[in-house]
Amino acid sequence: MKLFAIRHGQTDWNVAGRMQGCTDIELNETGLAQAEAAAQTIGGHGISLIISSPLSRARKTAEILNRVLNCPIIVDDALRERGFGIYEGMLISEIRGMVKMDPEYFDKPGSPDSRSVEPMEALQERVSRLLDDIRVRYPDETVLLVTHGGTMRAISSYFRGDKASAEAVAGNCQLTEFDFDDIPQTEKKENTMTLKELVIKSRSCRAYDESYRMTEQDLRELIELARFAPTSGNQQALKFYISWEKDEVDAIAKCTHWGKDKPYPGINPSAFVLIIQDTEIDRREWSWWREAGIAAQTILLGAAEKGLNGLMIGSYDNGPLRELVGLKENHKLLLVLAIGKGTESAVVEDLQPGDEKSVYRDENGVTHVKKRTLDELILKRA
Numbered sequence: 411m412k413l414f415a416i417r418h419g420q421t422d423w424n425v426a427g428r429m430q431g432c433t434d435i436e437l438n439e440t441g442l443a444q445a446e447a448a449a450q451t452i453g454g455h456g457i458s459l460i461i462s463s464p465l466s467r468a469r470k471t472a473e474i475l476n477r478v479l480n481c482p483i484i485v486d487d488a489l490r491e492r493g494f495g496i497y498e499g500m501l502i503s504e505i506r507g508m509v510k511m512d513p514e515y516f517d518k519p520g521s522p523d524s525r526s527v528e529p530m531e532a533l534q535e536r537v538s539r540l541l542d543d544i545r546v547r548y549p550d551e552t553v554l555l556v557t558h559g560g561t562m563r564a565i566s567s568y569f570r571g572d573k574a575s576a577e578a579v580a581g582n583c584q585l586t587e588f589d590f591d592d593i594p595q596t597e598k599k600e601n602t603m604t605l606k607e608l609v610i611k612s613r614s615c616r617a618y619d620e621s622y623r624m625t626e627q628d629l630r631e632l633i634e635l636a637r638f639a640p641t642s643g644n645q646q647a648l649k650f651y652i653s654w655e656k657d658e659v660d661a662i663a664k665c666t667h668w669g670k671d672k673p674y675p676g677i678n679p680s681a682f683v684l685i686i687q688d689t690e691i692d693r694r695e696w697s698w699w700r701e702a703g704i705a706a707q708t709i710l711l712g713a714a715e716k717g718l719n720g721l722m723i724g725s726y727d728n729g730p731l732r733e734l735v736g737l738k739e740n741h742k743l744l745l746v747l748a749i750g751k752g753t754e755s756a757v758v759e760d761l762q763p764g765d766e767k768s769v770y771r772d773e774n775g776v777t778h779v780k781k782r783t784l785d786e787l788i789l790k791r792a
């Protein structure tokens with residue numbers, strides 16, 4: 411299955427050598443002409459769907475190409491350029507004097523205000539998610555991605571199966587051809603993650619692609635993992651209520667609290683799992699919460715292994731939720747899990763002394779989750 415990607419036409423900031431990132435700069439006259447020229451040669455590839463970055467330089471390029479292609483255009487935020495934070499608008503020559511222009515460099519602690527730059531890992535994650543999705547959703551289409559230099563690097567790295575390198579940025583309106591069949595190991599890569607990689611990947615997610623639906627069978631496979639988890643005295647008093655039908659999922663979502671808010675329609679997960687203690691089997695309250703935690707993490711690691719994301723939710727409207735799913739008196743609701751295809755990126759970083767927040771979302775929409783260092787966690791004899 412082939413896929414094409416093209417970088418947008420030229421802008422005045424390209425000519426001046428200014429870092430654009432997510433700053434919305436329009437095509438200049440040359441850029442418009444480059445797109446017109448590309449349109450003359452793009453016809454023979456059988457392209458049937460265009461997916462474009464939301465930035466106007468890409469959208470305009472897509473629009474001009476579509477005068478020949480005549481196909482649907484979808485705008486997808488995953489194709490926007492890497493956010494370069496405080497560096498946007500500065501001359502690249504100026505930035506070179508401040509930091510090494512290695513794409514990874516901005517991520518390293520200590521580079522000047524690296525915080526404002528979208529981490530490479532986050533860029534790769536959003537691009538990989540889109541490409542995985544295209545493969546599943548549009549097997550019969552030949553898709554053209556209209557995007558940016560940094561994003562093109564992440565696309566190339568997905569098809570090579572490695573990390574984005576400092577390869578030369580594609581030229582304006584340069585078309586590149588990829589083939590999903592050249593990377594048969596992608597599926598394997600997902601399954602050969604070490605436990606540490608899975609645990610790191612399994613970050614709390616608070617925005618999902620609602621069009622991704624899960625089945626009862628998908629959820630049964632996840633609950634099956636919890637079946638093998640340990641329980642005190644092997645009593646196995648946990649029960650699980652699974653919900654995957656959209657109306658019920660949306661109703662459950664309304665009973666839960668995410669971050670400071672309720673989730674809003676449009677970003678709801680595909681499913682919920684309610685972890686419940688059957689007090690007729692085990693009345694000992696001290697074991698409930700421990701076992702719920704073990705089951706929850708086991709289920710969410712299973713979800714991560716399937717390329718899904720999740721959220722443990724301890725804050726919910728107990729009465730309305732119990733009533734909604736019809737829990738009996740001996741069913742004590744312990745924890746709610748949201749599961750689905752996440753649309754937000756999260757990176758884990760070390761919590762540094764003086765950091766005010768352990769979780770924050772930056773201007774690129776990336777959640778930074780700060781974890782205390784290992785040395786801080788391991789107690790020394792007093």
Ligand SMILES: Cc1cc2nc3c(=O)[nH]c(=O)nc-3n(C[C@H](O)[C@H](O)[C@H](O)COP(=O)(O)O)c2cc1C
Pocket residue numbers: 612613614616667668669670721722723724725726756769779
């Ligand atoms: C037992 C438990 C209950 C939680 N309850 C909520 C909740 O009600 N709402 C929410 O948005 N996040 C909830 N979280 C998610 C935490 O806020 C999250 O773990 C934390 O922000 C760190 O992010 P991380 O999971 O990516 O490490 C809960 C996590 C746990 C373990």
